[in-house]
Amino acid sequence: MSAFGRRLCxxxxxxxxxxxxxxxxAKTSRKAAAASRGxxxxxxxxxxxxxxxxxxxxxxxxxxxxxxxxxxxxxxILRAEKIYYMQKSAQRRQERERRFGAMxxxxxALEKLDSRLFExxxxxxxxxxxxxxxxxxxxxxPRVIWDYSNGKK
Amino acid sequence: MFxxxxxxxxxxxxxxxxxxxxxxxQAYQTRLNQFFHNTLRDDLMILQYVPPSxxxxxxxxxxxxxxxxxxxxxxTPPNPLRKHKQIRRPKPNVPVPTAHNTPFVDKVxxxxxxxxxxxxxxxxxSALMALQILTGERGEVLKAKNDAAAWKLRKxxxxxxxxxxxxxxxxxxLDKLIxxxxxxxxxxxxxxxxxxxxxxxxxxxxxxxxxxxFPEMEVVYDMFPLVTGFSxxxxxxxxxxxxxRLLLSGFGLPFLHARKPKxxxxxx
Numbered sequence: 001m002s003a004f005g006r007r008l009c010x011x012x013x014x015x016x017x018x019x020x021x022x023x024x025x026a027k028t029s030r031k032a033a034a035a036s037r038g039x040x041x042x043x044x045x046x047x048x049x050x051x052x053x054x055x056x057x058x059x060x061x062x063x064x065x066x067x068x069x070x071x072x073x074x075x076x077i078l079r080a081e082k083i084y085y086m087q088k089s090a091q092r093r094q095e096r097e098r099r100f101g102a103m104x105x106x107x108x109a110l111e112k113l114d115s116r117l118f119e120x121x122x123x124x125x126x127x128x129x130x131x132x133x134x135x136x137x138x139x140x141x142p143r144v145i146w147d148y149s150n151g152k153k
Numbered sequence: 154m155f156x157x158x159x160x161x162x163x164x165x166x167x168x169x170x171x172x173x174x175x176x177x178x179q180a181y182q183t184r185l186n187q188f189f190h191n192t193l194r195d196d197l198m199i200l201q202y203v204p205p206s207x208x209x210x211x212x213x214x215x216x217x218x219x220x221x222x223x224x225x226x227x228x229t230p231p232n233p234l235r236k237h238k239q240i241r242r243p244k245p246n247v248p249v250p251t252a253h254n255t256p257f258v259d260k261v262x263x264x265x266x267x268x269x270x271x272x273x274x275x276x277x278x279s280a281l282m283a284l285q286i287l288t289g290e291r292g293e294v295l296k297a298k299n300d301a302a303a304w305k306l307r308k309x310x311x312x313x314x315x316x317x318x319x320x321x322x323x324x325x326x327l328d329k330l331i332x333x334x335x336x337x338x339x340x341x342x343x344x345x346x347x348x349x350x351x352x353x354x355x356x357x358x359x360x361x362x363x364x365x366x367f368p369e370m371e372v373v374y375d376m377f378p379l380v381t382g383f384s385x386x387x388x389x390x391x392x393x394x395x396x397x398r399l400l401l402s403g404f405g406l407p408f409l410h411a412r413k414p415k416x417x418x419x420x421x
Contacts, residue, residue, distance in 0.1 A: 051281075
């Protein structure tokens with residue numbers, strides 16, 4: 001499985017593995033349940049008992065105990081991370097504003113220059129979507145990223 | 154994380170060495186999030202842009218069209234006493250395109266309706282477990298808001314479960330859906346052009362055969378006494394359907410375009 005595929009499954013690995021671990025145990029318990037139906041038996045699948053245990057009875061992870069120094073370190077790191085993201089966001093915002101301003105200026109100049117080209121530039125297709133060939137980049141891209149031949153050989 | 158450069162600086166205290174590592178990695182965002190910020194956002198900004206003169210002209214044309222429609226409308230005039238009974242909710246106005254108000258995916262809700270829960274409440278556990286495996290978040294059980302005698306449903310009975318995803322979890326789920334699950338489905342070619350709720354939100358519904366296509370569910374499929382379908386509601390900040398479609402197509406969600414008649418197509 002690629003790194004990408006592995007990351008896809010990481011978020012739910014814990015839950016799935018917990019269920020998977022109980023697979024063999026559940027098989028035997030299901031057979032036992034089918035064999036001996038006692039008077040108090042509630043016709044429910046023993047797999048549901050396992051699900052109940054996983055969903056409601058499993059204790060949450062123990063967080064590490066932090067001293068006062070550690071708390072300060074933790075908060076400093078979080079603050080640094082926030083500052084980093086804020087700076088990045090501000091940088092992106094500035095770049096966007098610059099690009100947008102350049103686009104507006106270009107449209108204004110075109111309107112003064114040539115009205116036919118201006119109308120053609122302003123014309124919008126009604127139901128436009130990005131092409132299917134435009135794929136979101138991956139860490140292991142294909143050899144040919146874009147096929148310029150339009151499918152013809 | 155692969156291909157990520159990080160600077161690790163040693164922390165003085167020995168006890169805290171294991172707890173902290175001050176490595177500001179090149180901010181790892183999910184793949185779709187990165188793509189949106191690097192590429193899609195600017196593309197959408199450019200595609201959405203309409204110069205103010207053209208916008209004003211279009212606005213004036215729209216106003217005259219609506220005026221003519223109202224005047225030419227025949228039949229009984231509307232009853233002013235029933236004006237408060239707005240049957241059709243008015244759509245929000247399309248905002249003026251600026252550098253910052255491009256549409257983005259706001260929230261994704263994964264919903265499992267479990268009719269079998271009416272007979273046996275335990276079946277809801279399957280739904281909750283499935284949601285937790287698919288999304289990585291704890292599901293919320295929903296109770297019926299109204300009675301439905303045809304299905305023996307009473308108000309207050311737990312009937313379904315949902316998870317609301319935002320941020321990185323949302324992008325991870327969408328990524329899994331678009332890259333792994335949809336291609337594995339039999340005969341799925343994309344959303345129709347009639348999809349959408351009118352204001353840029355889209356819902357995809359799947360039956361029980363699809364839930365097993367998720368990589369996490371394949372592993373533990375046998376542990377589910379009840380395998381259900383699910384529905385995915387994608388809420389965007391797009392104000393109209395075409396804009397929402399443009400946004401989602403950028404992430405890779407396929408749409409079925411109507412075939413153009415041959416006379417209108419040409420080869421460059």
